[in-house]
Amino acid sequence: MCSGESKTNYQFPGTKVGRLRAVFVAPSATVMAVLFFAPLLIIVAYSLLSRGPYGGVMHPWTPENYRRVFDPLYGQVLWRSIWIAGAATALCLILGFPLALYIARAKRHRTLLLNLVMLPFWTSFLIRIYAWMFLLRDTGLINTALQELHVISQPLPLLFNTGAVILGLVYGYLPFTVLPLYATLEKLDPELLDAAEDLGASPWSALWRVTVPLSRSGIIAGCLLVFIPCVGAYLTPDLMGGGKTVMAGNLVQNQFTTARDWPFGAAASLVLMLLVLAIMQILRRRSEELL
Amino acid sequence: MYAAAAYLFLYAPLAVLSVFSFNASKVAMWRGFSWEWYRSVFHNEALLEATINSLIIATVATIISTAIGTLAGYALWKKRFPLLTNSLYLSLVTPEIVTGVSLLAFFEWSFRFLHVQLGMHTVILAHISFCLAYVVIVILARLRTFDPALEEAGLDLGANEWQVFWRVTIPILLPGIVAAALLCFTVSFDDYVITSLVAGVNSETLPMRIYAMARKGVSPDVNALSLMITAGLGVFILLAGRLERR
Amino acid sequence: MPADRGIATKSLSFQDEAPHWGSIEIQEVESVLELRALSKHYPSHRAVNGISFALQRGEFFSLVGPSGCGKTTTLRLIGGFEEPTSGEILLAGQSLAGTMPYQRDVSTVFQNYALFPHLTVEQNVAFGLERKRRFGKRDIREKVENALALVQLSGKGRRKPNEISGGEKQRTALARSLVVEPKVLLLDEPLSALDPKLRKEMRSELKSLQRRVGIAFLFITHDQEEALSLSDRMAVMNRGVLEQVGTPRELYQRPASRFVAEFLGGLNWLNGAGVRPEAVRLSRERPGDGSRCLSGVVESSIFLGNCLHVQTRLEDGAACVAELPQNGCQFEPGEAVHVFWRVEDELPVSGH
Numbered sequence: 001m002c003s004g005e006s007k008t009n010y011q012f013p014g015t016k017v018g019r020l021r022a023v024f025v026a027p028s029a030t031v032m033a034v035l036f037f038a039p040l041l042i043i044v045a046y047s048l049l050s051r052g053p054y055g056g057v058m059h060p061w062t063p064e065n066y067r068r069v070f071d072p073l074y075g076q077v078l079w080r081s082i083w084i085a086g087a088a089t090a091l092c093l094i095l096g097f098p099l100a101l102y103i104a105r106a107k108r109h110r111t112l113l114l115n116l117v118m119l120p121f122w123t124s125f126l127i128r129i130y131a132w133m134f135l136l137r138d139t140g141l142i143n144t145a146l147q148e149l150h151v152i153s154q155p156l157p158l159l160f161n162t163g164a165v166i167l168g169l170v171y172g173y174l175p176f177t178v179l180p181l182y183a184t185l186e187k188l189d190p191e192l193l194d195a196a197e198d199l200g201a202s203p204w205s206a207l208w209r210v211t212v213p214l215s216r217s218g219i220i221a222g223c224l225l226v227f228i229p230c231v232g233a234y235l236t237p238d239l240m241g242g243g244k245t246v247m248a249g250n251l252v253q254n255q256f257t258t259a260r261d262w263p264f265g266a267a268a269s270l271v272l273m274l275l276v277l278a279i280m281q282i283l284r285r286r287s288e289e290l291l
Numbered sequence: 292m293y294a295a296a297a298y299l300f301l302y303a304p305l306a307v308l309s310v311f312s313f314n315a316s317k318v319a320m321w322r323g324f325s326w327e328w329y330r331s332v333f334h335n336e337a338l339l340e341a342t343i344n345s346l347i348i349a350t351v352a353t354i355i356s357t358a359i360g361t362l363a364g365y366a367l368w369k370k371r372f373p374l375l376t377n378s379l380y381l382s383l384v385t386p387e388i389v390t391g392v393s394l395l396a397f398f399e400w401s402f403r404f405l406h407v408q409l410g411m412h413t414v415i416l417a418h419i420s421f422c423l424a425y426v427v428i429v430i431l432a433r434l435r436t437f438d439p440a441l442e443e444a445g446l447d448l449g450a451n452e453w454q455v456f457w458r459v460t461i462p463i464l465l466p467g468i469v470a471a472a473l474l475c476f477t478v479s480f481d482d483y484v485i486t487s488l489v490a491g492v493n494s495e496t497l498p499m500r501i502y503a504m505a506r507k508g509v510s511p512d513v514n515a516l517s518l519m520i521t522a523g524l525g526v527f528i529l530l531a532g533r534l535e536r537r
Numbered sequence: 538m539p540a541d542r543g544i545a546t547k548s549l550s551f552q553d554e555a556p557h558w559g560s561i562e563i564q565e566v567e568s569v570l571e572l573r574a575l576s577k578h579y580p581s582h583r584a585v586n587g588i589s590f591a592l593q594r595g596e597f598f599s600l601v602g603p604s605g606c607g608k609t610t611t612l613r614l615i616g617g618f619e620e621p622t623s624g625e626i627l628l629a630g631q632s633l634a635g636t637m638p639y640q641r642d643v644s645t646v647f648q649n650y651a652l653f654p655h656l657t658v659e660q661n662v663a664f665g666l667e668r669k670r671r672f673g674k675r676d677i678r679e680k681v682e683n684a685l686a687l688v689q690l691s692g693k694g695r696r697k698p699n700e701i702s703g704g705e706k707q708r709t710a711l712a713r714s715l716v717v718e719p720k721v722l723l724l725d726e727p728l729s730a731l732d733p734k735l736r737k738e739m740r741s742e743l744k745s746l747q748r749r750v751g752i753a754f755l756f757i758t759h760d761q762e763e764a765l766s767l768s769d770r771m772a773v774m775n776r777g778v779l780e781q782v783g784t785p786r787e788l789y790q791r792p793a794s795r796f797v798a799e800f801l802g803g804l805n806w807l808n809g810a811g812v813r814p815e816a817v818r819l820s821r822e823r824p825g826d827g828s829r830c831l832s833g834v835v836e837s838s839i840f841l842g843n844c845l846h847v848q849t850r851l852e853d854g855a856a857c858v859a860e861l862p863q864n865g866c867q868f869e870p871g872e873a874v875h876v877f878w879r880v881e882d883e884l885p886v887s888g889h
Contacts, residue, residue: 025372028363028423032378035420039393042400056399095297102294115532120301122528124481126498127517130505131304134311134514141307174301232386234484239505249388249484256392256488266396269389276386443618444651446638448665448717458664462655 047266057262065267074251078271081248084162084237085230088169089177092226093219095170096177100218101211103178104185114182121175129168129239133159160242168240169230176229177222184218185211220287227283228276248272305521312514328515335512338500345497348411348486349479352418357472360426365460367427368434379424390421391485398489409491417489418479425478426471433467466534473531477524567630569594569753570615570643570721575624577610584610586777587624592721592755597747599756599764601800602774608757611774612723615755616645629720639668644714645723649730650706652698658685658709659694665717684716688746704735711743715750724756728763740767761801765789773797791885798886805857807831807878816882817859819847819866819874830877833857835868849876 047065052058068074103113120128135141136158143155158164188211196206212219234249243250252272255265313324332338367376382390394417398409441463445455461468483498490496497520504510568591577585585607592598600608613619615626617638626633633641644665652661662684666677685691688708698706707727714722727743728736744767747754758764764771765785772782773796781793792798795811803814808829824830833851845861847868857876868874 021366021372024362024366025375027359028379028427029372029375031359031419031423032375032382035394035397035416036378036382036390039390039397042396043389043393046396095300098293099297102297116298117301119525119528120305122477123305123521123524124498124517126481126483126501126505127308127521128305130501130513130517131308133505134308135304137508139508141311171300171304228384229386232388234386234388239502249386252388252392253484253488256395262396265392269386269392272386273389276384280384438649438651440647440649440651441653443616443638444645444647444653445664446618447616447643447645448713449639449668450664451637451639454668459653463653465655 043266043270046263047270049263051261051263065264066271068264069268069271074268077246077251078248078275080246081231081233081272082275084166084169084245084247085227085233088166088173088230089223089227091166091170092174092177093181093222096174096222097181097212100178100181100185104182104188105190110186114179117175117178121172125172126235128172129236132164132168132171133239136164159240160244162241162245164240165237165245165247168236169233172236173226173229176225180221180225181215181218184215184221188214217287220283224280224283224287228280231276231279232272248275305517308514309518309521312511312518314511314514328511329519331512332515332519337495338497338512338516341495341497341500344411344494345480348414348418348494348496349476351415352422352479353472353475355415356419356422356426356475357468360423360471360475361430361461361464361468363423364427364430364434365456367431368437379427382421383424383428387421387482387484391417391488394420394485395488409489409494411494413489413491414486414494414496417485418482421482421485422475422479425474429471429474430464430467433464433470437463470531470534473527473534477527477531480524567594568592569596569629570755571625571627572611572615573625573627575611575614575626576622577607577614577619578622583777585614585621588774588777588779589624590772590779590782592753593770594753595751597744597754597756597767597769599758599768599771600774601758601761601764601771603800604759606774607777608759608774609725612645612725612755612757615721616643616723617641642720643723644717644719644721646707646710646714646725646727648725648727650698650710652706652709652713654698656697657694658690658696658698658701661698661709662694662713662716665713669717680716681712684712687715687749688712689742703731704739707731707739711746715752719752721753721755724754726758727756728758729760736763743767765801773800775800793886795886798884803858803860804884806855807851807857807876811884811886812878812882813884814846814858814860816878817857818877819849819859819861819868820877821872821874823875824877828877828879829883830875831857832873832875835870835872835874837870838868849874851876 046057048061048063049057050060050062050064069078099117103110103117106113133140137143138155138157138159140159142158143152146152147155192210192214193206196210197203201209231247232249233247234253237245237247237250238253246254248268249272252265252269255261255268259265311321312328313326314321314328363375366372394413398413402408437460441459442455445459446452450458481498482496483502486496487499487502490499501513501516504513570592571589572591573589574587575585575589576583576587588607588611600611602608610619614621615633617633617636617640628642653664656664659681662681663677666672666680672680681694682691685694688711690705690708690712693701693705698709701709707730710727728739731739740763756764756767768785770782770784771788773780773788775796780797781788788797789801792801792811798804798811805812805814805817807817808831818824819835831851833849836848836850836856839846839848840863843863845863845865845867847859847861849857849859851857859876
């Protein structure tokens with residue numbers, strides 16, 4: 001009680017908070033205001049304007065752009081983004097769970113194993129996608145090898161389709177499911193599983209009825225960490241999908257460069273952002289309920 | 292068993308790429324060992340220029356982000372500033388494409404008054420914007436284990452707040468600051484989406500070059516380059532991890 | 538003693554501050570630290586509620602009390618780390634109101650020592666001197682060496698805090714705080730982080746250190762044995778209020794309240810009076826010398842090595858603990874005994 005209060009760190013007495021705010025916080029606050037919020041405000045403004053003759057923006061103000069975003073033509077892009085992201089998330093969970101379980105149950109070197117999972121993520125994302133391209137394309141390793149071995153006569157279309165995009169996303173974000181799953185699984189009491197098996201459950205059923213439900217918070221955290229970036233993905237669908245698989249990110253990028261329809265692009269990007277925030281809120285509320 | 296397969300999945304593509312970077316042929320079939328592609332990389336002028344650009348951008352962005360991010364993290368540790376915390380968090384979850392186009396729109400709009408063009412400086416500013424949150428997170432995590440009594444001892448012995456900050460807090464925090472800087476550098480060096488939108492014509496970065504080459508087709512130079520970059524960034528990350536643990 | 542004093546006065550130049558035992562200098566008997574109606578109120582509770590006492594020069598003063606009673610807050614108020622809600626703190630007659638910790642001529646030894654991990658022992662000790670900018674490099678080095686010698690850490694100066702033991706850390710913290718020659722040294726439970734055996738050793742070292750250096754020590758602890766054995770004077774604090782101030786003997790033998798009586802030692806309530814266990818005697822026969830007497834049944838007899846604690850259940854149901862010499866009469870559980878004590882041993886405190 002009283003000793004707890006004294007152990008809070010020394011706050012500068014009242015008069016010095018001003019200096020704290022000014023010198024320490026101001027630079028970051030300025031950067032955020034000028035380089036994050038101001039741009040967002042501009043985008044909001046643009047999304048309500050009309051397309052200019054040479055690609056810029058001009059009056060009149062109109063909500064037309066938002067209507068177009070939800071047009072079936074473009075609406076399906078949003079929908080595609082959601083289901084691809086969902087598929088990638090599901091696969092990540094399915095593939096990541098056993099791995100996280102393995103690491104959590106490992107007798108030694110747990111941190112090392114965990115770091116080995118995370119390490120690829122921190123090297124270049126672009127290069128990792130390129131590596132898959134190298135393997136999968138028509139003139140890539142897999143096709144060339146199979147042709148040399150006379151297993152196939154024509155190259156398999158492994159790249160430039162939706163499946164490749166999902167593969168790329170899973171490869172890119174798998175570590176992000178392993179981490180939170182590991183965190184929850186590590187805290188699980190192994191005696192619970194022993195008890196379940198004692199009561200006659202098979203290992204498989206014990207897994208389903210004991211381990212998985214208990215690691216719900218980790219599962220939700222993993223969903224959060226994978227689904228959000230996947231929904232807004234740009235590079236992966238662009239390279240792995242060859243531009244044929246259009247997700248929300250590609251749509252936005254396209255409008256700002258090739259199509260030069262900035263207001264529409266702005267509206268689309270804001271819709272994407274709101275989608276991300278909405279999903280985040282839902283998942284966070286779910287995980288809070290668990291706690 | 293399963294775990295081994297999983298690790299294989301994670302590392303195989305990069306491993307294969309590394310192996311084939313020494314391949315003596317353009318075709319994806321092993322024809323013998325060669326340093327040819329590495330030589331080609333070093334003679335590729337556009338590639339070298341892009342690399343230098345990336346290094347400059349990453350270095351400047353890292354220095355600035357780390358400096359102001361450390362100050363912000365320290366202030367947040369002492370007193371809550373919910374507006375700042377929430378905006379940093381928001382910048383972290385915003386999709387890169389949204390950040391990118393918003394910055395593009397912002398720069399284009401501001402150029403009406405400033406008479407400047409897109410270039411290295413806009414890329415640097417963009418990178419500072421999204422790196423800041425990473426730095427603050429690392430610094431705050433480090434400060435969680437910092438004993439406030441250390442600062443009080445400094446004050447008690449006659450040092451004023453500034454002196455305590457520079458002579459006590461920062462030296463002890465230094466490993467964390469360096470770890471944040473390394474993280475920042477990695478994130479900045481590898482960025483494609485935001486950079487490609489705000490870079491303009493003359494300031495191509497390495498990721499942009501790689502992207503162009505990847506789109507064109509199998510380009511063994513990229514294999515060699517990939518191994519070098521992966522190794523370099525990998526070392527950085529290992530260093531960062533070591534420092535954070537200390 | 539003179540030799541110690543010689544070292545102290547030569548190296549740390551306390552001549553201006555410390556009293557000279559037996560010197561002919563006339564010094565004002567002004568207290569070095571005075572608290573007047575000091576209070577610190579938090580929204581949830583009153584940590585310190587109107588306490589007043591004065592610390593004399595060269596005195597070893599302890600502030601004792603249970604956890605959460607406000608003693609650490611009091612220390613922090615004196616050190617300048619918290620602002621008082623009301624009341625005054627006077628250091629050598631001057632008010633400390635509005636001053637920052639680095640402007641106050643007091644030094645604190647923190648509970649976990651707070652040694653700077655990035656500096657060596659020497660650099661830690663030198664820290665306060667370097668801040669003052671009054672001394673040249675050679676002076677600083679000399680003072681640091683003398684301070685380390687004073688706490689018996691010579692030769693360990695080059696080590697870092699993570700390379701020395703707990704006791705050595707504590708001595709480094711002491712050296713660091715003493716080398717800046719404060720008017721008062723504040724010690725926040727400095728011995729509580731040490732293991733029990735080391736604690737007892739450090740106690741006597743601390744006492745002799747204080748004597749040599751001549752600076753007033755304000756010592757915070759929750760251990761009443763420490764306070765009783767170390768202090769020239771002490772105060773018992775409870776829930777933000779001072780229960781009693783005085784010498785250890787005064788507080789132990791003439792406690793002003795039930796709380797003080799029970800906090801400083803064992804206490805039995807016999808016939809409405811408080812009697813210490815060491816004053817209680819047991820006998821199988823009724824004593825005929827006019828001492829107070831009650832009858833009861835022995836419940837347990839615990840051998841503690843240097844004494845015997847015999848717990849008796851009295852007629853009225855109350856329990857009584859007697860501390861008896863271990864080589865005297867032995868009592869078995871179940872025996873009927875007479876409990877007696879002398880009137881003079883009753884403490885002048887009213888029981889409830």
